[in-house]
Amino acid sequence: MKTIVTTAYRPTDATKRRAQETAQFLGLQAVERNKRPVYKLHEELAADVIVCKKERLELYPVGQSEPFFFHPNSAAFRSKRPLGNDPLVEVSGLEAGDAYLDCTLGMASDALIASLVVGDTGRVIGCESDPVIAHIIREGLKNYQDMPKLHDSMRRIQVASQNAVDYLKGLDDNSFDVVYMDPMFTEQIAEASNFAPLRNNADHGQLTEEWVEEAKRVARKSVVLKAHFRSTDFEAFGFNRRVRPNTKFHFGVIQMNKSQ
Ligand SMILES: C[S@@+](CC[C@H](N)C(=O)[O-])C[C@H]1O[C@@H](n2cnc3c(N)ncnc32)[C@H](O)[C@@H]1O
Structure with missing residues:
Protein backbone atom coordinates (compact mmCIF):
# COMPACT_ATOMS: atom_id res chain seq x y z
CA MET A 1 0.00 0.00 0.00
CA PRO A 61 -4.09 3.29 7.29
CA VAL A 62 -6.67 3.03 4.46
CA GLY A 63 -10.08 2.12 5.87
CA GLN A 64 -9.18 3.23 9.42
CA SER A 65 -10.70 6.26 11.11
CA GLU A 66 -8.57 5.87 14.26
CA PRO A 67 -4.93 6.90 13.89
CA PHE A 68 -1.80 5.17 15.14
CA PHE A 69 0.59 7.45 17.05
CA PHE A 70 3.21 7.09 19.76
CA HIS A 71 2.19 6.99 23.42
CA PRO A 72 3.64 4.94 26.28
CA ASN A 73 0.80 2.40 26.07
CA SER A 74 1.27 -0.36 28.68
CA ALA A 75 4.52 1.27 29.89
CA ALA A 76 2.35 4.01 31.44
CA PHE A 77 1.00 1.65 34.15
CA ARG A 78 3.88 -0.85 34.20
CA SER A 79 6.35 1.94 35.04
CA LYS A 80 4.35 2.71 38.21
CA ARG A 81 4.69 -0.83 39.58
CA PRO A 82 7.89 -2.32 41.04
CA LEU A 83 10.01 -2.86 37.92
CA GLY A 84 11.66 -6.00 39.30
CA ASN A 85 8.24 -7.70 39.20
CA ASP A 86 7.59 -6.81 35.56
CA PRO A 87 7.51 -10.16 33.70
CA LEU A 88 9.91 -8.99 30.97
CA VAL A 89 12.44 -7.76 33.54
CA GLU A 90 12.05 -10.82 35.75
CA VAL A 91 12.42 -13.33 32.92
CA SER A 92 15.31 -11.55 31.16
CA GLY A 93 17.40 -10.76 34.27
CA LEU A 94 17.82 -7.22 32.90
CA GLU A 95 19.72 -4.87 35.25
CA ALA A 96 20.99 -1.29 35.45
CA GLY A 97 23.82 -0.68 32.99
CA ASP A 98 22.81 -3.50 30.62
CA ALA A 99 22.62 -3.32 26.82
CA TYR A 100 19.16 -4.40 25.58
CA LEU A 101 18.22 -5.13 21.97
CA ASP A 102 14.50 -5.15 21.17
CA CYS A 103 14.10 -6.94 17.82
CA THR A 104 10.43 -5.99 17.42
CA LEU A 105 10.02 -2.40 18.63
CA GLY A 106 6.33 -1.85 17.72
CA MET A 107 4.99 0.88 20.04
CA ALA A 108 8.15 0.64 22.17
CA SER A 109 6.28 -0.09 25.42
CA ASP A 110 8.53 -3.03 26.29
CA ALA A 111 11.62 -1.06 25.20
CA LEU A 112 10.53 1.78 27.46
CA ILE A 113 10.35 -0.50 30.49
CA ALA A 114 13.77 -1.93 29.58
CA SER A 115 15.15 1.60 29.22
CA LEU A 116 13.90 2.54 32.69
CA VAL A 117 15.67 -0.52 34.12
CA VAL A 118 19.02 -0.13 32.34
CA GLY A 119 19.14 3.60 33.20
CA ASP A 120 21.60 6.15 31.92
CA THR A 121 24.55 3.75 32.06
CA GLY A 122 22.73 1.26 29.84
CA ARG A 123 21.83 1.11 26.16
CA VAL A 124 18.56 0.30 24.36
CA ILE A 125 18.21 -0.27 20.62
CA GLY A 126 14.90 -1.18 18.98
CA CYS A 127 14.59 -2.66 15.47
CA GLU A 128 11.42 -2.05 13.51
CA SER A 129 11.17 -3.37 9.98
CA ASP A 130 8.28 -1.15 8.88
CA PRO A 131 9.88 2.24 8.06
CA VAL A 132 6.70 4.26 8.70
CA ILE A 133 6.09 2.69 12.13
CA ALA A 134 9.80 3.11 12.92
CA HIS A 135 9.69 6.82 12.07
CA ILE A 136 6.47 7.56 13.98
CA ILE A 137 7.89 5.85 17.07
CA ARG A 138 11.33 7.49 16.69
CA GLU A 139 9.74 10.96 16.50
CA GLY A 140 7.36 10.13 19.38
CA LEU A 141 10.18 8.94 21.64
CA LYS A 142 12.05 12.18 20.89
CA ASN A 143 9.16 14.63 21.33
CA TYR A 144 6.51 13.12 23.65
CA GLN A 145 5.67 15.73 26.30
CA ASP A 146 3.41 13.99 28.86
CA MET A 147 4.75 11.75 31.66
CA PRO A 148 8.03 13.66 32.25
CA LYS A 149 9.35 10.84 34.48
CA LEU A 150 9.65 8.70 31.34
CA HIS A 151 11.37 11.31 29.14
CA ASP A 152 14.98 10.27 29.82
CA SER A 153 14.08 6.63 29.16
CA MET A 154 12.25 7.54 25.94
CA ARG A 155 15.06 9.75 24.63
CA ARG A 156 17.62 6.98 25.32
CA ILE A 157 16.00 4.45 22.96
CA GLN A 158 17.68 4.33 19.55
CA VAL A 159 15.44 3.17 16.70
CA ALA A 160 16.93 1.06 13.90
CA SER A 161 14.56 1.05 10.92
CA GLN A 162 15.62 -2.42 9.86
CA ASN A 163 14.69 -6.08 9.91
CA ALA A 164 16.01 -7.57 13.16
CA VAL A 165 17.71 -10.55 11.51
CA ASP A 166 19.70 -8.27 9.19
CA TYR A 167 20.54 -6.02 12.14
CA LEU A 168 21.67 -8.96 14.31
CA LYS A 169 23.92 -10.25 11.51
CA GLY A 170 25.89 -6.98 11.64
CA LEU A 171 26.54 -7.24 15.40
CA ASP A 172 29.56 -8.70 17.20
CA ASP A 173 29.25 -11.85 19.31
CA ASN A 174 28.10 -11.12 22.89
CA SER A 175 27.51 -7.43 22.22
CA PHE A 176 24.17 -7.14 24.11
CA ASP A 177 23.08 -8.49 27.49
CA VAL A 178 19.48 -9.23 26.53
CA VAL A 179 17.93 -9.81 23.09
CA TYR A 180 14.14 -9.68 23.02
CA MET A 181 11.58 -10.65 20.38
CA ASP A 182 7.83 -10.11 20.33
CA PRO A 183 6.64 -10.95 16.80
CA MET A 184 3.03 -10.24 15.80
CA PHE A 185 0.67 -12.83 17.25
CA THR A 186 -1.02 -15.01 14.70
CA GLU A 187 -4.18 -14.77 16.83
CA GLN A 188 -5.70 -11.37 17.52
CA ILE A 189 -6.12 -10.56 21.23
CA ALA A 190 -8.04 -7.80 22.99
CA GLU A 191 -4.99 -6.49 24.90
CA ALA A 192 -3.30 -5.55 21.65
CA SER A 193 -6.03 -3.07 20.72
CA ASN A 194 -3.69 -0.03 20.86
CA PHE A 195 -1.86 -1.60 17.98
CA ALA A 196 -5.08 -2.44 16.10
CA PRO A 197 -4.91 0.37 13.50
CA LEU A 198 -1.56 -1.06 12.44
CA ARG A 199 -2.49 -4.69 12.08
CA ASN A 200 -2.09 -4.57 8.29
CA ASN A 201 1.03 -2.41 8.27
CA ALA A 202 3.16 -4.33 10.76
CA ASP A 203 5.62 -7.05 9.75
CA HIS A 204 3.87 -10.37 10.40
CA GLY A 205 7.02 -12.47 9.93
CA GLN A 206 7.36 -15.22 12.51
CA LEU A 207 10.37 -16.54 14.40
CA THR A 208 12.94 -18.53 12.41
CA GLU A 209 15.87 -20.76 13.34
CA GLU A 210 18.24 -18.16 11.86
CA TRP A 211 16.71 -15.35 13.98
CA VAL A 212 17.06 -17.34 17.22
CA GLU A 213 20.61 -18.49 16.39
CA GLU A 214 21.70 -14.91 15.68
CA ALA A 215 20.07 -13.72 18.92
CA LYS A 216 21.93 -16.43 20.88
CA ARG A 217 25.23 -15.43 19.29
CA VAL A 218 24.71 -11.77 20.25
CA ALA A 219 23.21 -12.16 23.77
CA ARG A 220 25.44 -12.51 26.85
CA LYS A 221 22.69 -12.98 29.42
CA SER A 222 19.42 -14.11 27.87
CA VAL A 223 17.22 -14.30 24.79
CA VAL A 224 13.55 -13.66 25.55
CA LEU A 225 10.44 -14.43 23.50
CA LYS A 226 6.91 -13.15 24.09
CA ALA A 227 4.19 -15.08 22.30
CA HIS A 228 0.55 -16.10 22.51
CA PHE A 229 -0.15 -18.72 25.18
CA ARG A 230 -1.12 -21.19 22.43
CA SER A 231 2.13 -20.62 20.50
CA THR A 232 4.33 -23.67 20.07
CA ASP A 233 7.36 -21.49 19.26
CA PHE A 234 8.65 -21.72 22.85
CA GLU A 235 9.18 -25.47 22.58
CA ALA A 236 10.09 -25.43 18.85
CA PHE A 237 12.97 -22.99 19.38
CA GLY A 238 14.22 -24.16 22.80
CA PHE A 239 12.77 -21.44 25.07
CA ASN A 240 11.93 -22.27 28.66
CA ARG A 241 8.29 -21.16 28.87
CA ARG A 242 7.21 -19.22 31.96
CA VAL A 243 3.51 -19.88 32.27
CA ARG A 244 1.53 -16.85 33.47
CA PRO A 245 -1.87 -18.12 34.61
CA ASN A 246 -4.88 -16.27 33.20
CA THR A 247 -2.87 -14.22 30.70
CA LYS A 248 -3.12 -14.29 26.91
CA PHE A 249 0.65 -14.25 26.38
CA HIS A 250 3.61 -16.04 27.89
CA PHE A 251 7.31 -15.28 28.05
CA GLY A 252 10.04 -17.78 27.29
CA VAL A 253 13.75 -17.53 27.99
CA ILE A 254 16.99 -19.06 26.76
CA GLN A 255 19.60 -18.42 29.45
CA MET A 256 23.01 -17.68 27.91
CA ASN A 257 25.05 -17.06 31.09
CA LYS A 258 28.17 -16.15 29.11
CA SER A 259 30.96 -14.53 31.12
CA GLN A 260 31.12 -10.73 30.64
C1 LIG B 1 3.77 -7.31 18.52
S1 LIG B 1 4.57 -5.88 17.95
C2 LIG B 1 5.74 -5.54 19.22
C3 LIG B 1 5.18 -4.74 20.34
C4 LIG B 1 6.26 -4.22 21.24
N1 LIG B 1 6.86 -5.29 22.03
C5 LIG B 1 5.75 -3.13 22.15
O1 LIG B 1 6.06 -3.16 23.35
O2 LIG B 1 5.04 -2.23 21.66
C6 LIG B 1 5.64 -6.45 16.69
C7 LIG B 1 6.36 -5.31 15.97
O3 LIG B 1 7.60 -5.80 15.46
C8 LIG B 1 7.74 -5.52 14.10
N2 LIG B 1 8.50 -6.67 13.54
C9 LIG B 1 8.05 -7.93 13.31
N3 LIG B 1 9.04 -8.71 12.84
C10 LIG B 1 10.15 -7.93 12.79
C11 LIG B 1 11.51 -8.16 12.41
N4 LIG B 1 11.91 -9.36 11.97
N5 LIG B 1 12.39 -7.15 12.49
C12 LIG B 1 11.99 -5.93 12.94
N6 LIG B 1 10.71 -5.64 13.30
C13 LIG B 1 9.82 -6.63 13.24
C14 LIG B 1 6.31 -5.39 13.57
O4 LIG B 1 6.27 -4.56 12.41
C15 LIG B 1 5.60 -4.78 14.77
O5 LIG B 1 5.68 -3.37 14.75
Missing part, protein backbone atom coordinates in the same frame (compact mmCIF):
# COMPACT_ATOMS: atom_id res chain seq x y z
CA LYS A 2 1.26 3.48 -0.94
CA THR A 3 1.70 6.05 1.86
CA ILE A 4 1.49 9.84 1.50
CA VAL A 5 2.31 12.65 3.93
CA THR A 6 0.12 15.66 4.67
CA THR A 7 -0.52 18.28 7.37
CA ALA A 8 -3.21 18.68 10.01
CA TYR A 9 -6.59 20.03 8.78
CA ARG A 10 -5.48 23.61 9.44
CA PRO A 11 -1.83 23.72 8.40
CA THR A 12 0.71 26.10 9.92
CA ASP A 13 4.22 26.92 8.70
CA ALA A 14 5.55 24.45 11.29
CA THR A 15 3.32 21.53 10.23
CA LYS A 16 3.98 22.26 6.52
CA ARG A 17 7.72 22.12 7.23
CA ARG A 18 7.28 18.93 9.26
CA ALA A 19 5.32 17.31 6.39
CA GLN A 20 8.06 18.21 3.88
CA GLU A 21 10.79 16.87 6.17
CA THR A 22 8.87 13.66 6.93
CA ALA A 23 8.14 13.04 3.23
CA GLN A 24 11.78 13.61 2.35
CA PHE A 25 13.09 11.39 5.16
CA LEU A 26 10.79 8.50 4.21
CA GLY A 27 11.03 9.05 0.43
CA LEU A 28 7.25 9.61 0.20
CA GLN A 29 5.04 12.11 -1.63
CA ALA A 30 3.90 15.22 0.33
CA VAL A 31 0.31 16.20 -0.52
CA GLU A 32 -1.45 19.48 0.36
CA ARG A 33 -4.33 18.84 2.74
CA ASN A 34 -6.71 21.42 1.18
CA LYS A 35 -9.18 20.85 4.06
CA ARG A 36 -9.96 17.31 2.90
CA PRO A 37 -10.98 14.82 5.61
CA VAL A 38 -8.68 11.81 5.88
CA TYR A 39 -11.25 9.43 4.38
CA LYS A 40 -11.37 11.64 1.23
CA LEU A 41 -7.57 11.42 0.94
CA HIS A 42 -7.88 7.64 1.31
CA GLU A 43 -10.47 7.56 -1.49
CA GLU A 44 -8.74 9.98 -3.85
CA LEU A 45 -5.17 8.74 -3.44
CA ALA A 46 -5.69 5.07 -2.49
CA ALA A 47 -2.95 5.53 0.08
CA ASP A 48 -2.30 5.35 3.81
CA VAL A 49 -2.00 8.88 5.20
CA ILE A 50 0.60 10.27 7.62
CA VAL A 51 -0.77 13.43 9.22
CA CYS A 52 1.90 15.80 10.57
CA LYS A 53 0.59 17.70 13.58
CA LYS A 54 2.52 20.13 15.73
CA GLU A 55 2.78 17.67 18.62
CA ARG A 56 3.00 14.30 16.84
CA LEU A 57 2.83 12.25 13.66
CA GLU A 58 -0.29 10.14 13.09
CA LEU A 59 -0.79 7.30 10.63
CA TYR A 60 -4.24 6.58 9.20
